[in-house]
Amino acid sequence: MAIPLIEGQAAEHVLADKGYDSDEIVMAIEAMNANPVVPPRSHRKTRRTYDKHLYKERSAIECMFGNLKQFRRIATRYDKLATSYLAFVYVGAMWLWLK
Template sequence: MNTKLHAVADADGRPIRFFMTAGQVSDYTGAAALLGGLQSAEWLLADRGYNADWFREALEDKGMRACIPGRKSRAKPVRYDKRRYKRRNRIENMFGRLKDWRRVAIRYDRSPKVFLSAIALAAVVIFRL
């Protein structure tokens, strides 16, 4: 069983929202699912998997600026703030803190619903610390 966890974190790297998809599903599906519940922010940092013109336009409609590097296969390269993109390590650190929980890291739960509930429990504790 393979799944992807899409997450939204605040500026301090604390988890806010999650969405889980099957492993073979595109990252655009997770982006579309999390787009509606995004809080107002000046910038959104994301990795290359979320690089799509429609996603950038949706962020602009919400009043956010995107800091997403373009995919290597993209015909027209996009510009992004490289110094700001280095702050994305906070998101990676959030995933690392989630994996400190053995149940999440080893994935004892085979049901996606139960696994997502274990992630939510870990996220509540991480958010409060």
């Protein structure tokens, strides 16, 4: 499902984890004139290079979303309206930033 997800999107870089390290996905990313930032799996015979600094940025964002899920209201999405939910995501992000 990764290829249909990125089709038609415009990006300079596409960041993904090792689970998306396949030749088809990497070729689809390169076909859209983007740089794939996908670390190679350990069993890959020919190693590809990737931007390790940019991948660490992805990891920091993923950890932030994981920390946001410590707020029960965000994790279970109690709010009926998307604007109310987004407002509490902002409050949670501010709480984590100030912490």
